[in-house]
Every structure is written in structure tokens, then in C-alpha cells.
Amino acid sequence: MKFDKVLKTSRFLDPNQGFAETKRYSEVRYDPLTGHSTRILDFPVREVKKVDLTGLIEASRQICPFCPQIVDLVTPKFSPDLASQERYACGEALCVPNAFPYDENVAVTVMAHKHYIPLSEFTHRVMSDAFMCCFAYLEDIALRQPEMVFQSVNWNYMPLAGGSVVHPHLQIAASSSSTNYYAYSLPALARYREERGSDFWVDMVEEEKARGERIIAADGTLSWLVAFAPLGIFDILGVIPDACSPADIRGKVLEDLVSGVLNVLRYIDSLNMQSLNLSLYFHLGSPLFTPHVRICPRVSIPPFETSQINYLGMLHNEAVTILKPEDICTGIKPYWDK
């Protein structure tokens, strides 16, 4: 398996050194499956300061459609011919149709009664119930609409990550149309199988275990690692080899998934970051596509809250980061031992 990177050196006359020539280094890394490239800059890492969210939390509370006193009145119900339940509930979690759909079957799961939960305060119960609620909906759709093979559970936490409602909620999609992520991954998986005769996910985890630089934990039902060519400032990947569909995420697998996600949230919180994107991907009926989860934190750049997504991300489809995946691995590993 190839973990290709190209080291780049740039030179310029540095005003901070009397215009003497100086060198700067960067890397272009290529994803071992898709070849998708990411830039890693050699730039001094500045500590992110925790933003005071009090104003945002209180202002959003006044107009929140997901707070318990109003959620039943203002959120839609599923049409009876499309789903077996009008709404799906599990503990405090509640799954309802997305009122602003971008596909045939899109829903949101309100995760808990609380309007705001800091990343470090999500509990096993809240996260587990929220996932179970999403899976109940997805399993139902799979039975009734078998062509909806592109299933995913997603999270935009906080406005910085694209969340338009502060109240914690997951986004669920069950579609007959792939996103670009699947469109790039599926042919690459088929090509890998044809060329190597083996499974990409098994080989990738084994290779990362042997290299030891980015593997976080591989002793549970999931293997956790830091992506070699991240899709964000860093990109934590949890591979679920024993599952094919949401219906398989039960018992110990669910427990390990939730524990790992909570570990990632605690690590992101420790860096004073408060926003993230998460996707848990399934492709039903495809033996080559192992379900997996990716989590990327979202930040803005001080002092002007500059977006982390510039022309490279927006128009060249290229992530840029100043954080080396190997350093992130060293930092996050202890959260699996706590």
C-alpha cells in the first residue's frame, strides 16, 4: 500500500532576517485509496483560544425548534407509506424528517433535551441513543426502499461547522444517489481488489499497525487511526470491519463506536476547539465498502475569524492543514487509555 508524499521546498528573501534567503517546507500527501491530495504546511502551531459561546447559545435558544417544549409541535412527521413510524424515538433522541430536504430521504435526529452540550459533556447514553434512533430510521428505509443504498449519519456541530441550529442534532441521509465521497471511493476499492486480490480496509489497518505512526487503537471491534491525507485540519477515522449496514451496529460494536467518538470529542475539546463535522458512511450491499466514520474539527483563524476553507478547499477540492497527522496521533492516543 502506498503512502505517497512529495516534499516541497520554497525559498525567498526573508525580511525578518535582513532579506537573507530562507527556506520553508511543505508536503503534498496522497490518500492511499483515492489519491486525493492534501497539503501540510510547516507552520508554527498557535494555540486556539476557546470562544465564548454564551451569546450564541442564548440567542439561539429563543428560536430553537428542537427544544423539548416545542419540538413535537413544529417538526414534521414521516409519511406513512415511506416509514413505519411517524417519528423515531430512543431515550431523549428523536428522529424527524428534515424540513429542508436535499434528497428523497433525509432526516434529523435531535440528540437530547438540552439546548447546548459542550463537546466534553456528551455522555455515552446520549450518543448511543442518538445513533440508535438514526439506525432505526435507516433500517426501516432499507426495508421499504431497497434502492436507497447510500446511507449515512452526519453531524455539523455548531454554526462554524455548517450547523444552522445550535441544539445538538444529527443529519441522516438514505439515497439512491452517491455523493462525491462514494463516487471516488467505490471505483478505487474495486480497482484495489482487482489489482491486489485483497480487501483495502483490512490491508490499510494492518499496514498502519505495522507502521505505528498513525494507529490510535485496534484492540476493539473498531480500528481507530489518524488519516494519512486528512480531509480537514485533522481527520480521525474509525473503521468498522464487522458491520455492513446500520443494522449491524449493535452491542459491543455500538459501544466501541460511541466510546471512540466520545474520545475524539474530548480530544477536540482539549484543543479549545468547539465545532466539528462527522460522517458515518454505509453502502448497503457492497462487500468492498466497509462502514467507517470520519471526524474533522472545524476552526476559524484569529484575529478576524478567517474561514479555514479558502480557494484550495473551495475550488481545488484540496484540504490544507498545519497539523501533522503523526503529531495528532501522539496527542489523541492517551484518550483511549483513560
Ligand SMILES: [Zn+2]
Ligand atoms: Zn434547543
